Each structure stands twice: as structure tokens, then as C-alpha cells.
Amino acid sequence: MPLLELDNISKTFPGVCALDGISFDVHSGEVHALLGENGAGKSTLVKVMTGVYARDSDKSNEGEKSTIKFCGQELSVLELASPANVQKLGISTVYQEVNLLPSLSVAQNIFLGREPKKFGLIDWKTVRKNSQILLQRFNLNIDVTRPLADFSVAVQQLIAIARSVDMSAKLLILDEPTASLDTKEVETLFRILSQLKSEGLGIVFITHFLDQVYEISDRITVLRNGRKVGCFKTSDLPRTTLIQHMLGKELQELAQREKPDPLKQGVEDLRDAHLRLKNVSVGSTLTNINLDVPHGQAVGFAGLLGSGRTEVCETIFAITPHQSGTMVYNGKVCKFKNPGQAIAASIALCPENRKSEGIIGELSVRENIILATQVREGWWRSIRKHKQQSLSKQAIQEFGIVTPDAEKPINQLSGGNQQKVVLARWLATQPKLLMLDEPTRGIDIGAHVEITKLIKKVCAEGMTVLVTSSEIEELVAFSDQIVVMREGKQVAELSGNDISEANILAEITNA
Amino acid sequence: MHNTSPETEIRAEKSEARLPIFPRRLLWPLVALSLLFLVNLLISPEFFHLEVKDGRLYGSLIDVLNRSVPVAFLTIGMSLIIATGGIDLSVGAVMAIAGAVCANLMVGGVDNLFIVVGGGLCAGLVAGAVNGGLVGYFKIQPIVATLVFMVAGRGIAQLINGGQIVTFQNANFAFIGVGSAFGLPFPVVLLVGVLLCVHLLMRKTALGLFIEAVGCNPKASYYLGINVAVIKFFVYCLAGVLAAMAGIVATADIQGADANNIGLWLELDAILAVVIGGASLLGGRFSLAASIVGVLIIQALSTTIILSGIEPKFNLLIKASVVILVLLLQSERFQTQIKTLFAMCDPRDRHNVGRELDGL
Ligand SMILES: Nc1ncnc2c1ncn2[C@@H]1O[C@H](COP(=O)(O)OP(=O)(O)OP(=O)(O)O)[C@@H](O)[C@H]1O
Ligand SMILES: [Mg+2]
Numbered sequence: 025m026p027l028l029e030l031d032n033i034s035k036t037f038p039g040v041c042a043l044d045g046i047s048f049d050v051h052s053g054e055v056h057a058l059l060g061e062n063g064a065g066k067s068t069l070v071k072v073m074t075g076v077y078a079r080d081s082d083k084s085n086e087g088e089k090s091t092i093k094f095c096g097q098e099l100s101v102l103e104l105a106s107p108a109n110v111q112k113l114g115i116s117t118v119y120q121e122v123n124l125l126p127s128l129s130v131a132q133n134i135f136l137g138r139e140p141k142k143f144g145l146i147d148w149k150t151v152r153k154n155s156q157i158l159l160q161r162f163n164l165n166i167d168v169t170r171p172l173a174d175f176s177v178a179v180q181q182l183i184a185i186a187r188s189v190d191m192s193a194k195l196l197i198l199d200e201p202t203a204s205l206d207t208k209e210v211e212t213l214f215r216i217l218s219q220l221k222s223e224g225l226g227i228v229f230i231t232h233f234l235d236q237v238y239e240i241s242d243r244i245t246v247l248r249n250g251r252k253v254g255c256f257k258t259s260d261l262p263r264t265t266l267i268q269h270m271l272g273k274e275l276q277e278l279a280q281r282e283k284p285d286p287l288k289q290g291v292e293d294l295r296d297a298h299l300r301l302k303n304v305s306v307g308s309t310l311t312n313i314n315l316d317v318p319h320g321q322a323v324g325f326a327g328l329l330g331s332g333r334t335e336v337c338e339t340i341f342a343i344t345p346h347q348s349g350t351m352v353y354n355g356k357v358c359k360f361k362n363p364g365q366a367i368a369a370s371i372a373l374c375p376e377n378r379k380s381e382g383i384i385g386e387l388s389v390r391e392n393i394i395l396a397t398q399v400r401e402g403w404w405r406s407i408r409k410h411k412q413q414s415l416s417k418q419a420i421q422e423f424g425i426v427t428p429d430a431e432k433p434i435n436q437l438s439g440g441n442q443q444k445v446v447l448a449r450w451l452a453t454q455p456k457l458l459m460l461d462e463p464t465r466g467i468d469i470g471a472h473v474e475i476t477k478l479i480k481k482v483c484a485e486g487m488t489v490l491v492t493s494s495e496i497e498e499l500v501a502f503s504d505q506i507v508v509m510r511e512g513k514q515v516a517e518l519s520g521n522d523i524s525e526a527n528i529l530a531e532i533t534n535a
Numbered sequence: 536m537h538n539t540s541p542e543t544e545i546r547a548e549k550s551e552a553r554l555p556i557f558p559r560r561l562l563w564p565l566v567a568l569s570l571l572f573l574v575n576l577l578i579s580p581e582f583f584h585l586e587v588k589d590g591r592l593y594g595s596l597i598d599v600l601n602r603s604v605p606v607a608f609l610t611i612g613m614s615l616i617i618a619t620g621g622i623d624l625s626v627g628a629v630m631a632i633a634g635a636v637c638a639n640l641m642v643g644g645v646d647n648l649f650i651v652v653g654g655g656l657c658a659g660l661v662a663g664a665v666n667g668g669l670v671g672y673f674k675i676q677p678i679v680a681t682l683v684f685m686v687a688g689r690g691i692a693q694l695i696n697g698g699q700i701v702t703f704q705n706a707n708f709a710f711i712g713v714g715s716a717f718g719l720p721f722p723v724v725l726l727v728g729v730l731l732c733v734h735l736l737m738r739k740t741a742l743g744l745f746i747e748a749v750g751c752n753p754k755a756s757y758y759l760g761i762n763v764a765v766i767k768f769f770v771y772c773l774a775g776v777l778a779a780m781a782g783i784v785a786t787a788d789i790q791g792a793d794a795n796n797i798g799l800w801l802e803l804d805a806i807l808a809v810v811i812g813g814a815s816l817l818g819g820r821f822s823l824a825a826s827i828v829g830v831l832i833i834q835a836l837s838t839t840i841i842l843s844g845i846e847p848k849f850n851l852l853i854k855a856s857v858v859i860l861v862l863l864l865q866s867e868r869f870q871t872q873i874k875t876l877f878a879m880c881d882p883r884d885r886h887n888v889g890r891e892l893d894g895l
Binding site for chain 2: 362364367375380381382383386402406
């Protein structure tokens with residue numbers, strides 16, 4: 025008997041049919057992967073089964089009834105009325121966007137709503153101690169009394185996962201838990217998941233990383249455009265078939281690394297540096313960063329969580345201006361005071377945390393796309409309406425953003441599509457130096473390949489690109505230079521033929 | 536660069552005809568205002584009576600408009616401040632300061648209208664700049680920062696007035712409050728002009744968009760290169776100047792500066808008007824038109840109560856009830872609950888309603 029069984033579930037939003045008659049089931053002791061392109065309906069399905077959204081009511085004329093059964097019992101409307109109710113039944117969920125409370129401490133977040141009590145009062149000591157023990161299971165040694173907002177997205181995501189794992193549920197649902205994690209954290213997570221699985225837990229797992237799917241899942245359900253393509257045993261489904269099911273067509277392979285062109289290398293020496301950092305330091309987060317990037321090169325930043333990759337980008341973009349050292353950009357020493365000045369100098373930064381630093385939720389897709397360009401133009405000259413429309417239309421087409429129209433508030437788009445909007449926003453400013461911090465976070469495999477191509481293309485046109493990514497394979501595909509970071513320091517640089525996954529991994533791990 | 540499959544397009548086609556944001560925002564406030572008018576039509580048809588005397592329109596409707604002017608000025612500023620996620624409690628006190636400055640300039644022998652009015656506006660600008668500085672640059676909670684001026688402001692106005700009610704004789708200045716132009720009271724004409732200017736400033740430049748962006752997500756706005764502090768500083772300054780205008784109109788109307796009573800509690804009316812206009816106090820989208828409709832609702836309500844002959848002691852109670860009703864009508868939660876109520880009778884439709892808001 026399946027642990028959770030959905031039958032004939034539909035969900036319509038104004039103008040979008042997000043789910044169309046989906047059936048889905050999970051058994052105890054199984055990992056069931058839910059796959060599909062951006063906007064396929066994965067997160068919506070999760071939200072329907074956890075009581076965030078109400079499913080569409082049955083159409084009386086079309087026969088079949090829609091049901092959601094848990095442990096063999098049909099769940100009533102009341103039981104599905106709110107996420108809290110569903111959680112009480114034993115379904116614990118980590119949603120795609122971390123929805124913990126940023127200003128509360130890590131420990132408070134972990135035990136929110138289920139605090140241990142002593143004499144009727146919350147026992148803070150136990151809260152702290154237990155959170156520390158819990159996080160240690162995830163190899164996370166952090167001060168649990170600090171507010172959640174102090175930590176990077178990846179750490180926040182781990183904390184959210186730890187919280188849900190700790191709730192001793194019967195079913196665990198993880199919506200893209202690994203989107204911003206490094207290999208090491210993913211390993212830890214999978215170790216814990218396997219353990220939970222052997223204890224008889226059912227697990228629903230959403231991701232865009234196919235390697236991870238094959239590593240951990242037992243069955244795969246593929247969605248496309250709100251419809252179910254099928255449910256398969258992982259061991260019976262070859263990768264290429266899986267991709268075909270997801271995209272509805274074949275995928276061009278991820279562009280392979282090209283041998284560096286000796287001619288191009290010769291010329292490179294002659295080219296003047298576009299960006300040069302000399303002994304740049306920021307407090308204790310960055311020490312003595314040196315970087316020399318010629319025009320039209322792509323530099324990849326590799327490293328573990330919290331190694332200072334994001335901080336390098338933020339320093340260049342003047343979010344946290346550098347305190348010592350010099351930055352030479354376009355042949356001039358620059359010390360920007362705020363991001364506005366950096367943008368005026370044709371620099372762009374697509375930030376890591378899409379929800380808090382990227383999208384402006386209430387504003388429309390169109391406004392989100394043109395905002396950065398508008399900032400560059402200045403507040404006085406508003407971009408003409410039809411120009412805005414054509415810019416956003418172009419971006420929607422170019423990036424394949426799934427949305428009924430450009431006037432939809434961006435927070436109604438699926439996670440991956442929001443990411444594409446943020447990318448489109450910065451490319452629309454036609455920057456000379458483009459920094460992408462985890463640009464492919466939450467983006468599906470088709471778009472992944474496209475973004476790698478895009479980076480190569482803009483480099484060829486002379487744009488300088490700095491990319492931070494936890495996906496080494498992707499860095500290898502387009503980087504001319506790799507900088508490996510650890511604890512705010514540069515520990516290695518690789519270029520030319522030295523750039524390979526093995527070499528980078530070796531540099532990251534060799535402590 | 537990516538495949539958009541034909542199915543996606545089909546899904547998109549089902550999209551309902553979208554109303555632009557503007558009318559949707561205006562819908563409920565306009566419904567409420569119409570209802571108020573309807574009540575008046577039933578209980579006191581003279582409410583709609585208009586007559587022309589000496590080339591100027593007279594009647595209750597014109598009265599409502601004219602009396603709304605000070606609050607309307609405050610509301611324009613308040614809409615923008617609330618859009619940035621802030622609030623300004625000091626605008627009533629700033630009205631008093633501006634009035635005191637103008638009155639004392641005239642009593643002190645200044646005859647030039649531009650200097651008098653300019654002085655008043657400058658006082659408002661300074662007050663706004665202090666608020667804006669505290670909120671924008673020192674990152675003090677808006678409610679606290681402006682509370683300072685709310686309390687101290689009246690004290691300052693009293694100091695300027697020397698503890699007296701300062702009256703003056705100046706026909707030119709009085710015109711601002713009691714004159715007429717284009718057949719309408721001059722304050723109304725002034726308001727329409729200012730409203731138009733602010734609207735153009737917001738929507739023909741990108742300022743309105745930046746303000747909304749800052750209100751929705753200040754951090755992302757900063758990452759976008761928007762100078763969040765400057766935007767906040769600017770809206771408080773603008774609100775200060777608008778409050779001074781309200782103060783000047785009110786002072787000119789009674790030809791005297793009464794530091795204790797001018798603009799008393801009007802900041803609350805302004806906040807209420809913005810909320811009735813459908814804005815969220817958390818910041819984000821704003822609509823000046825909707826806020827102004829909010830002002831008209833408040834003012835029409837007061838006039839209606841007076842005209843209907845209800846005992847004055849019920850005034851505030853009725854006002855509060857109507858306001859709560861308007862706000863409930865706008866609440867999505869309330870709307871879905873009402874729908875649930877209806878749906879209960881129709882068992883097939885039960886999943887469809889409720890709780891879209893829960894848990895998000
Ligand atoms: N609250 C909402 N209002 C309107 N439309 C929505 C809402 N939430 C999702 N949608 C639409 O439903 C569709 C499916 O979205 P969903 O978030 O389930 O995609 P997904 O498969 O999780 O994609 P991703 O891989 O990008 O996370 C999208 O087209 C999206 O625009
Ligand atoms: Mg999703």
C-alpha cells in the first residue's frame with residue numbers, strides 16, 4: 025500500500041493550468057524523484073499535497089474524482105486545509121524557497137512551533153543544544169544563536185532540511201534541496217536520506233541534477249507542462265530517454281571544453297587587463313585577492329560553501345566595498361561606493377539569493393526585467409512603454425521563460441523561471457563585466473546547456489564574465505581561468521590545459 | 536534560446552483578459568464611494584444640489600471636495616511614504632509649523648506672497664528632510680523617527696507663535712484658502728494641479744517604479760543599484776512640502792495660525808485614506824488615484840453623517856464601522872471566506888475556496 029497516493033489532481037491558476045489530472049504515489053522506504061522542466065508543475069504538486077494550495081474541485085461532468093490518500097486514508101478537505109495540519113499528519117516539507125524566519129536565530133527556526141517545554145516555558149537550553157547536535161549530523165558547525173539571515177542560502181537550505189528531517193515524519197518532501205549545495209554537502213545529505221529511507225521513511229525528491237537522481241532515487245515521475253509523462257523505475261530508465269521525456273525532444277550535449285586556441289592565447293598577452301584586483305581585502309571575509317582578467321575572458325570561482333566566492337563578486341560590485349588593496353577596472357583605479365556606481369561603469373551582478381536579493385516579488389515580469397536597465401539610464405528618463413514591452417518580450421523568448429504574459433507578478437512564476445528573469449535583467453543592461461553568482465541555481469537541464477552557451481557567446485563578443493558555481497563540470501566547460509577559494513583566500517589558480525574537473529576537485533579538497 | 540513547446544503557448548492562450556492594475560485597485564474604493572452617494576440620494580437628496588453664485592459652484596459635493604483638500608495633500612505624500620514601507624506621523628504637526636511660519640511672516644510685515652508661501656514650504660521641506668534623514672540614512676524605524684516630530688512639531692509651532700493664535704489680514708494669502716478659480720474653490724484647483732504634477736513625476740519618470748521596488752524588496756533594490764536611502768529621503772521631503780501646503784491652505788482658510796488645532800489627527804486620516812485605497816502598509820504598489828478616493832470616502836462620510844441628522848455623538852462610531860467594512864471588502868481573506876460560505880451549500884465546489892493565503 026502506498027504511503028501517499030494522489031489521483032487525478034488538477035490545479036489551475038488564472039491563465040495557467042499548472043497541473044492537469046496528475047496521479048502520483050510514494051511508498052515507505054522509497055525515494056521517488058519528481059522531475060520536469062522549469063514550470064512543469066513540480067512545486068505546485070508539492071504545494072497541493074501539503075495543503076498550501078487547494079486543488080481544483082472535481083468537474084462533475086468529467087467522471088473521475090480526485091483524491092489524496094495518506095496511509096490508505098483519504099484526506100478530507102479539513103485535513104488539507106493548511107500546511108500545519110498536513111505537517112501534523114506526518115508529512116514534512118522543505119519548499120523550494122527557504123521559508124524560515126530570517127531574523128530569528130538558527131535554533132529558534134529549527135524548533136519553531138515545536139519547542140521543548142520545561143515547567144510550561146520554552147526550554148531554550150535544550151533548544152540550543154539539540155539544534156547544535158542536529159546540525160552536526162549535517163557537518164555544520166555554526167553558532168546556532170545567530171540570526172538565520174547571517175548565513176548563506178546554502179546554509180539556510182541545510183538548516184531547513186535539518187529542521188524537516190528532525191520532525192520524525194513518515195514522509196519527507198524536498199523541493200530542490202540541493203540547488204545551492206556543494207558536492208560535499210550533497211554527500212552528507214544523501215547519507216542521511218539513505219539512512220532515513222532504511223528506517224522506512226518515504227521521500228519525494230525534486231532536482232534538476234540527473235546524477236543525483238540516479239544516485240538516490242528508486243522511481244521517477246516526469247511532468248511536462250502540467251501533465252504526467254509517466255512513472256518509471258530508475259534502474260529501467262536510461263538517461264537519454266529520461267531527458268527526452270522531460271524535454272519532449274533530445275538534448276544537445278553540454279558543450280565540451282574546447283582546447284585553448286594557441287593563437288588566441290598569444291593574443292591574450294597583448295590584450296590589456298579589463299579587471300585587476302591587487303591585494304584586495306575585506307575585514308576577515310576576504311584576504312589578499314589578486315585577479316587579472318583580460319577582456320572577453322571567463323573566470324570561474326570554485327570552492328566550498330562560505331569560501332568567499334560570493335564575497336569577491338560583492339566586493340567588486342561595491343555591495344561591501346573593499347577596505348584595502350586596489351581594484352583596476354578599464355585601466356582606471358576604481359573605488360565604487362555603491363552598486364549604482366558599479367552599474368554605471370557597466371558592471372552587472374546576478375546575485376546568489378534569488379528571493380531576497382534578486383526578484384522584486386510584487387512587480388511584474390516586465391518591470392523586473394527592465395529595472396536594472398532603468399537604473400542605468402537614471403530615474404529621470406523612463407524607458408518608453410513599448411521599448412519595455414519589446415525588451416521583456418525578447419527576454420521571455422530568448423530565455424524560454426514560462427509565463428502567460430509579461431504583466432504577471434514575478435512571484436507567481438516557478439523558481440527556475442524567476443532565475444531566468446534575473447539573468448535576463450542583467451544581460452539587458454549590456455554590461456562589460458558580468459558577474460554571475462550561481463547562475464544555474466534551480467534551472468533545468470535544457471536551460472543549463474543554453475546558459476553555458478550564452479556565457480561562451482558573450483565572452484566571444486568581448487564581455488568579461490566571472491562565474492561562481494558549485495557545479496564544477498559547468499565551470500570547466502566555459503572558464504578560461506579558474507580560481508579556487510578557501511576561507512576567504514585564493515588557494516589556487518588554474519588555466520589552459522590544467523583546467524579539469526579532477527584538478528579542481530583536488531585543489532578544493534586538499535586542505 | 537530555449538524551446539518553448541507549443542503546449543506552453545496553448546496554456547497561455549487560456550489567459551483571461553487582464554484588467555490593468557489601475558482599475559482593479561480602484562474598484563472597491565469606488566464601489567464604497569458610490570454606495571455612500573447612494574445613501575445620500577435616499578436620505579438627503581439636497582446633497583447633490585449644486586448652484587452657481589458669483590461665478591462659483593456651491594453645494595454639498597463642492598463642500599466635500601473643498602474640505603478634503605488638506606487631508607488630500609497629506610495623503611499624496613503618505614501614499615508614497617507608505618509605498619516605500621514607511622509611515623509619517625508628523626505631517627499634522629508640520630501643517631501647524633508651516634501655518635505658524637506664514638502667519639508670523641505676515642504679522643512681521645512681509646507682504647510678498649511668494650516669500651510668505653515660500654517660507655511655509657521651506658519649513659515643511661526642512662521637517663521632511665529631518666524625517667527623511669533619520670529614516671533613510673540613519674535607518675531609524677519610520678514610526679519612531681516621525682513620532683519625534685509629531686510631538687515636538689506642535690511645540691515648535693507654538694514657540695513660533697509665542698503661545699498665541701496668530702491672526703492676520705492679507706487678502707492675497709487668504710485667497711489661497713477661500714478664493715475661487717475656474718468656478719471652483721481655489722484649494723480644489725490647487726490640489727488638482729499638485730496631484731497632476733506628482734502623478735507625472737511618478738509615472739513619466741522612473742521614480743514611481745523605484746519607490747515601489749524599494750517598498751517591495753529593499754535589499755534586492757540595493758543590489759539593483761537603486762539608492763534606497765536617497766529614495767526614502769526624497770519621499771519624506773516631498774511629503775513634508777505637501778504637508779506644508781495643507782497647512783497653508785488651512786491657515787489661509789481661517790486667516791489665523793492655531794498651533795494647537797491645525798491638522799490635529801489629520802495624519803491618521805491620511806493613513807486611513809491610503810489604506811482604504813487598497814495599499815499595504817508593508818510597502819509596494821501605490822495608486823494616488825485610489826488614495827484620493829479614500830480621502831473622498833472619509834470626507835463624504837462625515838458630511839453624510841451631519842446631513843442625515845444623526846446625533847453627533849454617533850459620528851465617530853459610524854465612521855469607524857464604515858471604514859472597517861471597506862477594509863473587509865478589500866481583504867482577500869474575507870472575500871474567500873464569503874465565497875466559502877456560499878460554496879458550503881454546493882458540496883462539489885468545496886476544495887476550490889479558502890486558504891490560498893494560509894501558510895505562504
Ligand atoms: N501562485 C501562483 N499563481 C499563478 N501561477 C502560478 C503560481 N504558482 C505557480 N504558477 C504557475 O504554475 C506553473 C508551474 O509552476 P511550478 O512552480 O509548479 O513549476 P516547477 O515545476 O516547480 O518549476 P521549477 O523547476 O522552475 O521550480 C508555472 O507556469 C507557474 O507560472
Ligand atoms: Mg519549483
